[in-house]
Structures are given as structure tokens and as C-alpha cells.
Amino acid sequence: MTIQQEISKKHEAFIKETFNGRLTSGSGNQWNDKSDVITDNLQIECKATTKKAFIFTTTVLNKIINEGYRTGRKPLLAVRVMDSFKNTKDYIVSQDFKTSVADFSGNKNLRINLIEEEDVFTFLLDGKFYKVRDLETYLEEEGLY
Numbered sequence: 001m002t003i004q005q006e007i008s009k010k011h012e013a014f015i016k017e018t019f020n021g022r023l024t025s026g027s028g029n030q031w032n033d034k035s036d037v038i039t040d041n042l043q044i045e046c047k048a049t050t051k052k053a054f055i056f057t058t059t060v061l062n063k064i065i066n067e068g069y070r071t072g073r074k075p076l077l078a079v080r081v082m083d084s085f086k087n088t089k090d091y092i093v094s095q096d097f098k099t100s101v102a103d104f105s106g107n108k109n110l111r112i113n114l115i116e117e118e119d120v121f122t123f124l125l126d127g128k129f130y131k132v133r134d135l136e137t138y139l140e141e142e143g144l145y
Contacts, residue, residue, distance in 0.1 A: 007049075007082055015046050018135070019042060021044065022039075023036065023037060036078075042068075042074050043067050043075050044078050045076070047078070048080040048081075049079075050081075050082050053114065056093070056109065061077065065095060076092055077092070078135075089114065093131070094130065094131055096129040096130055109125070120132070
């Protein structure tokens with residue numbers, strides 16, 4: 001198992017425990033069991049990286065949004081960043097429906113250096129706003145902590 005696979009597996013297990021969910025079979029590669037972690041109300045895709053920046057793509061974000069809508073669950077993207085000292089920082093990305101832009105066609109991907117960002121920020125990608133919160137802030141704001 002590579003370092004990346006090990007980080008990813010640990011991240012999925014952590015998100016499963018944090019949200020009291022279940023891991024999907026085959027890490028979401030089954031036609032009837034998508035995403036990585038699901039709960040009664042949440043559809044969560046997990047991504048982990050050892051790089052300083054994470055590239056948010058419309059492909060990944062649209063995938064989880066579509067899976068969430070199809071199943072009637074709120075779609076979330078859980079991102080874990082691990083630095084060279086093996087310190088981790090966890091983020092939750094959700095679509096921000098409070099902010100909108102009409103007829104805007106933006107980039108299809110966006111590279112964000114999460115290590116240097118604030119714990120809460122919003123970004124625009126392909127006409128949609130997304131809110132990024134560190135895991136602790138997300139749990140507090142959603143009343144799950």
C-alpha cells in the first residue's frame with residue numbers, strides 16, 4: 001500500500017467515525033453505492049493529499065453534488081491535507097447556496113493552497129460558490145459537535 005493509499009484509507013475511516021456513517025463498498029466504485037462515506041442525511045466524498053495545495057475540479061465537485069441529489073442526501077467533500085511532518089488538517093467543502101452569480105462561466109479547476117488559507121473561506125468555480133470550513137468549524141456550525 002502506498003503512502004497516498006494509506007492516508008486515504010485513514011481519512012475515510014476518520015470521516016466515517018466523525019459523522020457516524022458507513023463506508024461504501026469499493027470506496028464508491030459500485031453503481032448502487034457511490035461516494036466514500038454515507039449517513040442517513042449526508043453523501044461524503046473523501047480526498048486526501050500530501051501536497052500543499054489541493055486542486056478543486058468541477059468534475060469532483062459535480063460528481064458528489066449529483067450523487068447527493070440523486071440519493072436525497074446533502075453532498076459534502078471532505079479534504080485532508082498532510083504536511084511533510086505528517087500533521088493533518090481536515091476541511092469540509094459544501095456548495096454555498098447563499099451566494100450566487102448569474103450567467104458566469106469560470107474556470108473548470110482551481111488550485112488552492114489550503115495550508116495558507118483561513119479556516120473558513122468561499123471560492124467560485126464554474127459559476128458556483130463553495131464554502132470551505134475546517135472540520136471543527138463545520139461540526140460546530142452544523143450542531144454536530
